[in-house]
Amino acid sequence: MLRALRSVYESGTCEGGRPVRTEDSQSFTDFVSAEQAGLLRLAVLLAGDRGQAEDLVQTALLKCYRHWARISRSGAPSAYVRRAMVTTHTSWRRLLSSTEQVMETLPDSADPHGEHEDADEELRRALRALPPRMRTAVVLRFYEDLTEQRTAELMGCSASTVNTQTARGLDRLRAALSVAAPRDGVREEQ
Secondary structure, eight states, rough: OOHHHHHHHHHHGGGGGGHHHHHHHHHHHHHHHHHHHHHHHHHHHSSSSSHHHHHHHHHHHHHTTTHHHHHHTTOOHHHHHHHHHHHHHHHHHHHTTTTTTOSSSOOOSSSSTOOTTOOHHHHHHHHSSSSSHHHHIIIIIIIIIOOOHHHHHHHTTHHHHHHHHHHHHHHHHHHHHHHHBBBTBBBBOO
């Protein structure tokens, strides 16, 4: 996942040929080792796809590595990296919404009827069905446990927009999960 980062480490330079100090490189490596799993979980929830999530984490980390000395001096680098992930995800979403993707065939589903689906997968599927901005608000508010104001800062919008997006997202999740939820603990046959 972090192939591009590894080449930056090995070369000892960032984009533009600027050298990276050894202590900054070690600090960054320690951060990535400690935070990688949490960043990937957040990215999967934002992107809805593991492959895109890995690309999102890698891109955000590359952006942050270029300025790691400044980021690590200013306080909690975790918040900065998460902000970079949200803004990168938002910019990708804008780019993809303006382009059309053509596929020759549809991907196969491992379990087309969802008979062996667990509750976590149902929730992930319901999250993926939300529009990206709504999904981002719900994930930041409830997965990352951020305040409305902090979520608004990360998303680049007002707190009332976050409140609206979160409320609508929760309504859609409730509706999607109530339809899929088994009655009396037993899934009905169709």
